[in-house]
Amino acid sequence: MKGICSLVAALSLAVTEVSGHYIFQQLSIGSKKFAVYEHLRKNANYNSPVTSLSSNDLRCNVGGASGASTVTVDATAGDAFTFTSDVAVYHQGPISLYMSKAPGSVNDYDGSGEWFKFFDFGPTFSGGQASWPLRTTYTANIPKCIPNGEYLLRIQSLAIHNPGSTPQFYVSCAQVNITGGGSKTPSPTVKIPGAFKATDPGYTANIYNNFKSYTVPGPAVFSC
Numbered sequence: 389m390k391g392i393c394s395l396v397a398a399l400s401l402a403v404t405e406v407s408g409h410y411i412f413q414q415l416s417i418g419s420k421k422f423a424v425y426e427h428l429r430k431n432a433n434y435n436s437p438v439t440s441l442s443s444n445d446l447r448c449n450v451g452g453a454s455g456a457s458t459v460t461v462d463a464t465a466g467d468a469f470t471f472t473s474d475v476a477v478y479h480q481g482p483i484s485l486y487m488s489k490a491p492g493s494v495n496d497y498d499g500s501g502e503w504f505k506f507f508d509f510g511p512t513f514s515g516g517q518a519s520w521p522l523r524t525t526y527t528a529n530i531p532k533c534i535p536n537g538e539y540l541l542r543i544q545s546l547a548i549h550n551p552g553s554t555p556q557f558y559v560s561c562a563q564v565n566i567t568g569g570g571s572k573t574p575s576p577t578v579k580i581p582g583a584f585k586a587t588d589p590g591y592t593a594n595i596y597n598n599f600k601s602y603t604v605p606g607p608a609v610f611s612c
C-alpha cells in the first residue's frame with residue numbers, strides 16, 4: 389500500500405514539475421526587450437524550482453553554471469532593467485535581485501564568488517492582509533555606484549506558499565557588462581549557496597497564520 393501511494397505521489401509530482409510553475413526567461417534594458425534567453429542563461433529544468441539550500445544550482449538555476457551560449461549585454465550603471473517570466477509569478481513569497489562581479493569574462497563565471505543583494509520586492513501589509521508583488525515583470529535599476537565590469541544579474545522568487553513544505557527558489561541569471569559605474573564596493577556580500585538557511589524566519593514563515601511582518605531572506609540590501 390505504501391509502495392503504491394509513494395508511486396502515485398512521485399508521478400503526480402513529476403507531472404507538476406514539468407507543467408506548472410514559472411521561469412524568468414527574458415531581459416529588458418530600459419525599453420529594449422531582448423529575445424527569450426538571449427542574455428539569460430538557459431536552464432535545463434523547464435520551469436521547476438531549486439529546493440536544496442546547499443546546491444550550486446541556487447546561483448543561476450539548473451544548467452546555469454556556464455554562460456558559454458549566452459550573449460552578454462551592455463548596460464549603463466543606473467539603467468532600468470526588467471526580468472520577464474513566462475507566466476506571472478503566482479507563488480507567494482519575496483522576489484530579490486542580486487549581482488556578482490565576474491573575475492574575468494562573465495561567460496566563464498560560475499557564480500562562485502561574492503553576491504550582493506540590491507532590491508527586494510516584499511509583501512505589503514494592510515488591514516491585516518498581506519499582499520505579495522506577484523507579476524510577470526520585475527523592474528529595478530542597476531546601482532549607479534558599482535564598479536564597471538562584467539556581472540551576473542540574478543533574480544530570485546522564493547516561494548513560501550506551502551508552509552511546512554520545502555520552499556522553492558525560482559532563479560535566473562543574466563549577463564551584463566556595466567559601464568558608467570562608480571567606485572563603491574558593494575556590501576554586505578554572501579556566497580550562494582550559503583546565503584539562505586533553513587532557520588531564516590523568512591524561509592519558515594507561515595503566511596496564513598497570524599502573518600503581520602516579514603523579513604526577506606538573504607543579506608541586507610545594498611544601496612549606493
Ligand SMILES: *[C@@H]1O[C@H](CO)[C@@H](O)[C@H](O)[C@H]1NC(C)=O
Pocket residue numbers: 460538565566567
Ligand atoms: C564591456 O565593455 C567594455 C567597455 O565598453 C568593452 O571594452 C568590453 O569589450 C565589453 N565586454 C563585453 C564582453 O562586451
Ligand SMILES: [Cu+2]
Pocket residue numbers: 408409410479
Ligand atoms: Cu510551482
